[in-house]
Amino acid sequence: MRYSYYPGCTLSSTGVEYGQSVAAVCEVLGIELVELEDWSCCGSSSAHALDHELALSLPVRNIALAQPAGMDTLMPCPACYQRTLRADRRLREDEAWRREMEALLGFAYDGQGRPRHLLDVLGHDLPAEAISSRVRRPLKGLKPVSYYGCMLVRPPKLTGWDDPEHPVLMDRLLSTLGAEPVVWSYGVDCCGGSLSLDRSDVVKTLVGRLATAAAEAGANCIVTVCGMCHINLDTRQQGTQMPVFYLTELMGLALDLPGQEQWFNKHFINPLPLLASLGLVGQRR
């Protein structure tokens, strides 16, 4: 399986362990990622907050870069994914706008490759046996809640996600790894996103609600596929110390891939005591 790859800005900064674990997991699963040459930022929340037109046009440059290869573009970040999907939708639906973008960016849109989120690719393109047959260390005793956040599933008319209120794809993958996912009601609630620095009080309130709800449901960790969710949950918990993993980190752990220690060392809330208590770290098998 081969995809164009758009890592996005977060994966080389605050989400560096996400980027590293995505690379490791994809390599061992035979998912070849061809990084887009010279990609640029999607504009994220800030572009649409201040300028609707800028927000829709910024991702088009990356769509143009991806086009010659004709492959779907795999994106680990839900914000990049959703912003790019919106731009792609407008290219399909607004001919005058499409022509303007084509002239400005020097390409001819053919609509072949599509933006795809990592979770979609792992859950739908990859047969479950491809993962289960490689599990070396079943994550027994790990009780995660799946946290999807906002941008991945909504708006459903754009993303086409299985169920915008109660998606189940991540639970399925976690079960494949031998973990025991816990049902909760906050999987698609918001972490406060880009208010992290400028209204950190709001983020602390929302993150506190999530961590408390996870604990009340009987979970011992939270699993995410979003860099923004991860940093908010990992740095803004007050009073609780619920470890927060990227899905790909847990896949790397279950598949016993090299590099795990480096990933976990990047966390603010140290997940190693939890993993050690469950016998999930130490001697590689």
Add this chain to the structure above:
Amino acid sequence: MTETATSFSEIIQARSGEPLHTCYFCQKCTAGCPVAYAMDYKPAQVVRLILLGRRDTLLRSNAPWLCVGCDTCGARCPNDIYLAPVMDVLKEMALEAGLAPAEKKVYALHQSFLDSIKLWGRTHELSMLMEYKLRAVDLFTDLDLGLRLMLKGKISMLPERIKDLERVRALYRRVGR
């Protein structure tokens, strides 16, 4: 206030593409909004105020600046109205009118983020956060967090500058930025 109630709500509906006139005022948007508790006017009230033509009230409200764009309102609305695009239009109109943003730090962060993309083609946290700190006139909050992020290698000293920056800047010029 120069526009009539009708023209104000029609401008917002045209710019956002959201059919606000179909609102039932069921208030599911307010009930599901994660940040409604911090807003001076709640999402359903914002819709009602738009339909009433309360331009000045809305352009001074903090609700548009606190909206995180999570789309919970739209996903649950019986009439498929998404309020994030409406909140974005209200922010744009407030800035066009020359009003000070009701949440100055939120504006400062967004502006610093957009400047970073224009400068490098990708965001560079360190220089972006320094610009934000200056714009927000808030030098000391979260310094410990920033330092720990740097020690963990999560904020790099140097930016990644893309080669074809000219194309990104052309997109900025197109919108007059």
